[in-house]
Structure formats: C-alpha cells, structure tokens
Amino acid sequence: MLYLICILLLCCLEATLTTEYATHGFRGHIPHYIKPLEYRIELTISLAKWKYRGATKVIFNVTEPCDQIPIHSYGINITRVDLIRVTKYFDRGGRVPISEVVEDKSRDMVLRIYPKEQLQPSLYYLMVEFNRTIRSDVTWGLYQTQWRDPGGWDNKMAVTHFSPDKAREAYPCFDEPRLKARFRFVIVHESAYNALSNSELEHREVVSPGWVRSTFALTKPLSTYLTIVAVTNYRYISDYSKRGVVTRVYGIPATLHHSQTALQIITNSLDYLEEYLGVNYPTTKLYLLPVPDMMVGAMENNGLVTSTVSVANFNRAKYGVIAELDSILVLTHEIAHKWFGNLVTNDWWDSIHVKEGMASWLMYPVAQNVASNNLNMKDDVAIFNTMVKALEVDSKVSSRPIISMAKYRDEIMPLFDYITYFKGGLVGRMVYYTLGPEVYRAALSNYIQKYKFSTATTMDLIDMYDTTSKKLGKFDFDVKAFIKTYVLQKNYPLVTVMLLNKTHAWVGQERYINDLGYGKFKHYDDSPYNYTWHIPFTYVTDSCRNDEVQMLTEKETIVKLKKPSRWIKANNHYRMFYRVNYNMTNWDYIYHQLTKNHTYFSTAERVQIINDLFGLEATRHVDTGLVLHFLNYLTHEEEPWPWSVVWDHLKSKTSFSSPATRHALKLFVQSLIEPHLQKTSTWNTSYDKPLKDRLTQTVLLTMGLKVEHPLALQYINSLATQPERGDTDDYFFKRLHRIYGRYKREGVRKEDRDYELELLKDTMRVTEHIKTWESLFSALGSITDPSERARTCEILAGIKDRNSHKKLLQASLTLPKDEKKQVLSSVAAIYPRVAWKFFKDNYDAYFKVFGNDQFKMAILIEVVVQHLSTTKEYDDVQNFFKMHDAGTGAEAVKQGLETIATNIKWKDLFHHNYKKYAFAFARGKSY
Numbered sequence: 001m002l003y004l005i006c007i008l009l010l011c012c013l014e015a016t017l018t019t020e021y022a023t024h025g026f027r028g029h030i031p032h033y034i035k036p037l038e039y040r041i042e043l044t045i046s047l048a049k050w051k052y053r054g055a056t057k058v059i060f061n062v063t064e065p066c067d068q069i070p071i072h073s074y075g076i077n078i079t080r081v082d083l084i085r086v087t088k089y090f091d092r093g094g095r096v097p098i099s100e101v102v103e104d105k106s107r108d109m110v111l112r113i114y115p116k117e118q119l120q121p122s123l124y125y126l127m128v129e130f131n132r133t134i135r136s137d138v139t140w141g142l143y144q145t146q147w148r149d150p151g152g153w154d155n156k157m158a159v160t161h162f163s164p165d166k167a168r169e170a171y172p173c174f175d176e177p178r179l180k181a182r183f184r185f186v187i188v189h190e191s192a193y194n195a196l197s198n199s200e201l202e203h204r205e206v207v208s209p210g211w212v213r214s215t216f217a218l219t220k221p222l223s224t225y226l227t228i229v230a231v232t233n234y235r236y237i238s239d240y241s242k243r244g245v246v247t248r249v250y251g252i253p254a255t256l257h258h259s260q261t262a263l264q265i266i267t268n269s270l271d272y273l274e275e276y277l278g279v280n281y282p283t284t285k286l287y288l289l290p291v292p293d294m295m296v297g298a299m300e301n302n303g304l305v306t307s308t309v310s311v312a313n314f315n316r317a318k319y320g321v322i323a324e325l326d327s328i329l330v331l332t333h334e335i336a337h338k339w340f341g342n343l344v345t346n347d348w349w350d351s352i353h354v355k356e357g358m359a360s361w362l363m364y365p366v367a368q369n370v371a372s373n374n375l376n377m378k379d380d381v382a383i384f385n386t387m388v389k390a391l392e393v394d395s396k397v398s399s400r401p402i403i404s405m406a407k408y409r410d411e412i413m414p415l416f417d418y419i420t421y422f423k424g425g426l427v428g429r430m431v432y433y434t435l436g437p438e439v440y441r442a443a444l445s446n447y448i449q450k451y452k453f454s455t456a457t458t459m460d461l462i463d464m465y466d467t468t469s470k471k472l473g474k475f476d477f478d479v480k481a482f483i484k485t486y487v488l489q490k491n492y493p494l495v496t497v498m499l500l501n502k503t504h505a506w507v508g509q510e511r512y513i514n515d516l517g518y519g520k521f522k523h524y525d526d527s528p529y530n531y532t533w534h535i536p537f538t539y540v541t542d543s544c545r546n547d548e549v550q551m552l553t554e555k556e557t558i559v560k561l562k563k564p565s566r567w568i569k570a571n572n573h574y575r576m577f578y579r580v581n582y583n584m585t586n587w588d589y590i591y592h593q594l595t596k597n598h599t600y601f602s603t604a605e606r607v608q609i610i611n612d613l614f615g616l617e618a619t620r621h622v623d624t625g626l627v628l629h630f631l632n633y634l635t636h637e638e639e640p641w642p643w644s645v646v647w648d649h650l651k652s653k654t655s656f657s658s659p660a661t662r663h664a665l666k667l668f669v670q671s672l673i674e675p676h677l678q679k680t681s682t683w684n685t686s687y688d689k690p691l692k693d694r695l696t697q698t699v700l701l702t703m704g705l706k707v708e709h710p711l712a713l714q715y716i717n718s719l720a721t722q723p724e725r726g727d728t729d730d731y732f733f734k735r736l737h738r739i740y741g742r743y744k745r746e747g748v749r750k751e752d753r754d755y756e757l758e759l760l761k762d763t764m765r766v767t768e769h770i771k772t773w774e775s776l777f778s779a780l781g782s783i784t785d786p787s788e789r790a791r792t793c794e795i796l797a798g799i800k801d802r803n804s805h806k807k808l809l810q811a812s813l814t815l816p817k818d819e820k821k822q823v824l825s826s827v828a829a830i831y832p833r834v835a836w837k838f839f840k841d842n843y844d845a846y847f848k849v850f851g852n853d854q855f856k857m858a859i860l861i862e863v864v865v866q867h868l869s870t871t872k873e874y875d876d877v878q879n880f881f882k883m884h885d886a887g888t889g890a891e892a893v894k895q896g897l898e899t900i901a902t903n904i905k906w907k908d909l910f911h912h913n914y915k916k917y918a919f920a921f922a923r924g925k926s927y
Helices: 002-020 256-277 321-336 349-354 356-370 377-393 409-415 418-435 436-451 458-472 480-486 584-600 603-618 624-634 640-654 661-679 691-706 709-722 732-738 755-778 787-797 802-812 817-830 833-839 843-850 856-863 871-883 885-909 910-921
Strands: 034-046 051-062 069-072 077-085 098-104 110-115 122-133 139-146 157-161 181-192 196-197 201-208 209-214 229-232 235-240 246-251 283-289 304-309 345-346 454-456 492-499 506-512 537-539 545-552 555-560 566-569 581-582
Touching: 034 229, 051 069, 077 098, 077 110, 077 201, 110 409, 181 196, 181 229, 196 209, 196 885, 235 256, 246 256, 256 283, 256 349, 256 356, 256 436, 304 321, 321 356, 321 691, 349 356, 349 409, 349 418, 349 458, 356 377, 356 418, 377 418, 377 603, 377 640, 409 480, 418 436, 418 458, 418 480, 418 537, 436 454, 436 458, 458 480, 458 661, 458 802, 492 537, 492 566, 492 584, 545 555, 566 581, 581 584, 581 603, 584 603, 584 624, 603 624, 603 640, 624 640, 624 661, 624 910, 640 661, 640 691, 640 802, 661 691, 661 709, 661 910, 691 709, 755 787, 755 802, 787 802, 787 817, 802 817, 802 833, 817 833, 817 843, 833 843, 833 856, 833 871, 843 856, 843 885, 856 885, 871 885
Parallel strands: 034 181, 246 283, 283 304, 345 454, 492 581
Antiparallel strands: 034 051, 051 122, 069 110, 077 122, 098 110, 139 157, 157 229, 181 209, 196 229, 201 209, 235 246, 492 506, 506 555, 537 545, 537 566
C-alpha cells in the first residue's frame, strides 16, 4: 500500500514538472500522456554463449484515454507481452486484454501494443519478455568485447552503450531523454564474472551451479540512454571523495597500476564540482570502466562511466604528453556530465547543448583545478583544442545553428558534431567571461537546483543566465538576446576595428563565411537576426588593457578608448567567438609589438592573431605575404600553442600543394624552428618537468622531424645511445626514433632552390628507411595495448612510400576500429588519392563497422576527403555518395564536398603565393 501511495505521489509530481517545464517544438515520439515511473530490468547474460534473455517490467502513468501503448524496441525477439492496470492492491485482476502487438519498423522503431478496449487514465504495469544475441559486429546496445592480454587473463566482457537512442536495442523501453524514470537492474550471469550497473550492488546470490544473481539498488530518475549493464571479471583500484563517494577504476591486473592518474582525476573532479556548483553528486559511487573498441572516447553513464582503454589505464611513457593531456580532459568532461546531462538532462536532442556544450566548456576549468600541471586550461588549451576547429567548421556554408531540430535517429546522430561540442563549449566560455565568474557560477547552481532529476532545454539555461544576471549583475545589455544571436544563427561575426584617432575606434561587423567553393552550393540566408550578432567587445592597446565588456549590437559602432593609443587589438585572451580584422597600419603596429615583446600579448592572443590571419587570408581579406610575415616572430615563441596552430594550418596547405610549394614551406618552417632546436642539449624530459615545458619539447621535436631538420634528427638519434628511463618522455621520443632515425641525413641547405633534387634525395632516404618500416610493421600484430597500437599505426603512416601505405591500409582492415580510422586519416594526409581509392574499394567493410557509429563515420568521411583538391575528385566523391549510403556521415559528405570545392579554389588563388613568400622568408628576405 505504501508503495502505491509513493508511486501516485511521484506520478503527480512528475505531471507537475512536465507541465511547468514544457518547451516548444518537437519533444519525442512517445505521446505526452505516457510517463514511465519505474523500471525493473531482468537480464540473464551468458558470456559462454554470447546470448541473453530478459524482461522489461515498467510502471507508467497514462493521463489521457488512448488506444495504444508505443514502447521503443529494435532488433529484439519479443516472446511475451502482458499489460496490467494497477489496482488498489496491485493484484493481477487488472489484466488488460491485448488485441495485437505490432513491431513498427519505421523510423520510430517502436513496439505498438493495442489493447482490446481503450485505456483510461491510470497507472499501468507492462511486462515484455525477450531474447537476443550479444552482438560482436557493433559497439552499441549490449555487445561483446575483450581486451587482448599477453598474460592470458580471461577478459571477456558484455557491456552496453546506449547514447543517444540505442537502449531500445538492448531492452524495450521508453527511449527518449525527457522520459526519466527510476531503474532497478537484476542480472543473472556466470559466477566467474561480476556484474556492474548504475547503482550499488545490493546482494549477490547463487541461483544454480555456476550462476549467480546480482541485484542492484533502485536508481534516482534517469533517462534510458544513461543506463548501463556490464559483465566482466576486471579488477579495480578505489578511493573516496571528501563526502565519502566511492570512486573506482577497473582494468586487467597487468595494467591496473597505470590507472592511478585516472582515479585521482575522477575523485578530485567530483570534489571540485560539488563545491563549485553547490549541488552534491546524487549517487554513492562513481566507477570508470575501460572498454576496448569503444565507439566514443567515453560515455557518462550515471554511476558507471565507460571509456577507451587509454583514458582509464594511461601509460604516460608509451603515449606521450599530448595523449596524457587528452586523457585528463576526457575524464573531466565526463565528470561534468554528472550534473550537465545526468542530473539535468536535455529535454530533446535539439537541446543537446545543455549537456555536451556545457561539459565541453566546464572540462577545462575543472582540469585547471584538479590536474597538477602549469597549463592555462581555460584559455590556452581550450582555444587550441576547440577554437581553431570550431571557427573553421562554422565558417562553412553547410554549417548549422547550435539549436537545430531533429526528429529521427538518422537526424539525431549528426548533431553530435563540432558545432555541438566545440562551438557549444566556446559559447559557454564566452558567456562565462561576459557575465563574470560569480554571476556565471550562481546561474549554473540555480539552473541545477531548479531542474535536477528533470529535463531542460537550451532556452531554460539561457533564461537562467538572464534571471541570475538581473539579480546579481549590473549589466547594461540584454543577456538573453546576446546569447540567442550565437545559438540560433550559424556562422559568426567578423569584427573590423579601425582607429579613427588616438581616442576613438570604429567597430563594424559582418557575417564571416568562407565561401570560396560555394558556387557549387545553394547559399541560403535564413537567420532570425539577419546575421547580426551582439558583440562582447574588449581590447588591448599600446597604452592600456580593457577587459570590461562593452556589448555592441549595431552593424557599426564608435568606441571611446580608455587612454590615447596608437594601435588596438580586440578580443582579449581570445575569449569571444568571432574573428577580428584591422587596416594595414594597425596590423603593422601589432607585428612590431610581437617582434619587440611578444609576451605583451597573452599566449591565447598570439594564437588569435595567427588564426585570424589564416582565416582572413582564406576569405581574401589579407594577403598571403602578411600571414607568413607574421610567423617570423615564432623564432622567439616558447609556448606550444602558437606553434601547434601554425603547424596545423601549414600542413593542411601542403597536402594539396605542388612539390615546389611543399619544399618552400619546409624550408620556411626549418628557418623558424632552428633557434629552438639549437637548445635541445638543455632539454629536460623528466616527468618532474612542468607539463607545458614537456609539451613544448614534444611539439617542436615532432615539427622538426616532419620537416627533416638536421638538429631534430640529431637529437632523436642521440637518444638511441642513452639508457632508457621510465620516468621521462625519452621512451616516447625513442619510438619516434624508430621511424625518423637510424640513418644519416645531410639536411637541407636554405639556399637549395632545386626542389626536384631534394625530392630525389628524399626518395633515396625512404629506400633506406623501408627496412626499418618493415620491422615495425611486422611487430604491429603483437602489440596488445590499444593506444600503443594506434600510435604505432600513426608512425607507420608517416613514411612517404605508396606501396607501404597500401600495405598498411590493407592490414588496418583487420585491426580494431580506432586503428582503421587512424591509418586512413594518416595516409590521407600524405597520399589523399591512395586513401580515397582504398576507402571506395573497401567501403562495405568500413560501412559495416562505422556506418551507424555516433561520431566516427562522419570523422572517417571528413579525413578521407579533406585533402582532395581537383574537380575530378569532387565529382567522384559526389557521385560515389549518390550511389552509397553515408549512414551517420550524411552531413559530413555535404561538408566534405564544400571542403574539396574550397581546396580547388584555394589552389587557384593562393598556392603560388605560398611558394613565393615561403622561399623568400626562408632566405631571410622581408615582407
């Protein structure tokens, strides 16, 4: 009786929440009058037979008369369906006769249960029994995997991955994010293994010889995509948060000692976010489970996060400093989801920003506070990881607004893209710096308190920013209108700044769009704001720095400066989402400041200057010579991020440039990097060295090797004679030596203008190099660590030999999916036509693995076409995908075609300029 009363009270509460927080537009396929309250999911899982059977038992509320009950189910063999109206005493006298059960295989993917008579408003109990094979050909639903272990450890695993809408492929359920309910999982499994789920294990009991039943506690309200089941025999290490939450990291015994870093990050992140948000994590446990061949980097399942093996069991000696940083950020991203995504869930997938956009921003300040390093996570790292790519992607004609409608799963999957993660995170960062840390923190805390255990939309979050800022802030601008211009419009503003005199500046805005190749596309202008933005304007001049935000809402504005100035640079610390251009006089002043004292600008601002220049060149606002002229200051640059951004831009240009242009750029980069490589004798690769310094060394060395600078080769060869230490980056560097060292190179003379001779030399060196490559390639199959195998594939792809690439591509088809993608991406950067032809010839094999993958089909298409640059290749790609299903990569095809068209136009307009100016600057000539 008490149970029924509680259910009825919960029902009334949930009905109130649904009414109060109703939002606009499409909210899902399950009718609004159906609300699940509590599930009991019973599964019997056999790892010996790779099969399972089970039952979904769910209590739900019906608030209006209806003729059917739709429940999501896909690919599951249904064996029995019972529907009971819950009476006062919850007996079986309320059984509802069922007319028929229809499996709807349309885009809804639901099981439609038709009663013989119309259902009246009441509580109902539904039981659906089913069975299915545990699949090995996919990495979603309930699937099988195992970790290759040279020690012979039995590491079979059955595990689930449900985001965004794949719980229906493991058990029948109301599989939409707004339909949060409580879950109890009961797992029967072989006694040699342990079961894991979202909540604590209540008890484990023997049910028959060799079989046990694991019963888990009832969860707090969850969306189905956040539920998880795993059966494994992994071991674990554990810790406790300050408040007593149990934290664990699982793994096989041979590698578990590498998990201490992950455990520390998880525990510290939990403590930090509880204090920062003022809202406790609502569960008593937080575990991390590494999963081989996982379809994404990690998944925020409530109470039991899953990740790739390299994130959870991180071997810093093998993976290097860049991978170490990536692992930290993946973990802080997933912990941020405990509040943004789990505690408060997106009402529908058009509001995915409230989970992915927020976690993609908050992971940086969390990492800033919990990771022991000297990196500026909120500015430098966030900018390099996301700003450069976000501005590139969002400059396309084929871009989209952050809030974009999607009704069906083939429309939902493309929303998990750079716009959601990178632009969404950067808009969150911009709001943080515009409102200020205290107002922003209060807004997030209020938002979590109001919507916890429920769902919200992006507009709900924006409303909370607005409400909180009015209570706590003294802002003279419309907060809500400001944010809407960035989430409801695609693309972003190009802000042009010109000093009118020493005390006033003219500031204008226009839509930034890189439409070099857009002649092949329909150019549509459907902005609710006519492509005008509210610009949070900050600036630095030769006489002052003004971080106080002035909101500019008009196309043109006159800004009064705080102090008389000769020059100005806008967008302090690259905190706002727009590009900036100036007149040539102002650009000259900025250049002279960089060469005189580049640290006058923050590291983020130096990245901004470089990235804006490359972006402005692409749209013909500035000349190629000006861009390369500015890069000369890099001879004094000691930070890794400006170097990394420059290298990303230049290597993308070389992939479709002529041999002469590639040679000129190689000489130019050699001249820039030489002063830094002359200091290799003073390098300290110890892990005790600050992470930023180690990162700088890695970036400079890798660039030096890519352009074959003699000093880089000399350093990498010198490591072969040194004793190996486990507490330095030398092991990682020595692995680079296997591909870049072991033979003598004479280097390149700056005055050598005969690029054909240089190419001949390169070919001769590669011939010597084949034996080393073959040795490493033959060892590939014996590497059991997934991340080491992926990194080895990347190194193998670095050879400039077509036959070796073809051999590597063919071998990659038998490797796990991450290595398939890694090899294809790396080969495409060097021999794009080889990679594209191989991709076409083996498309069925790739599609089988990636076609329905949440992210990787889109990434695969992006990497394999982004370096193509002829009209024939454009037509080939277009015709190929007219004849072949792109799966979840449909949007990537459209964007890829735009990229190819842009590459074609870029070659016509710019690549001769790159050759001319790079040769000139490499020989010391000035702009």
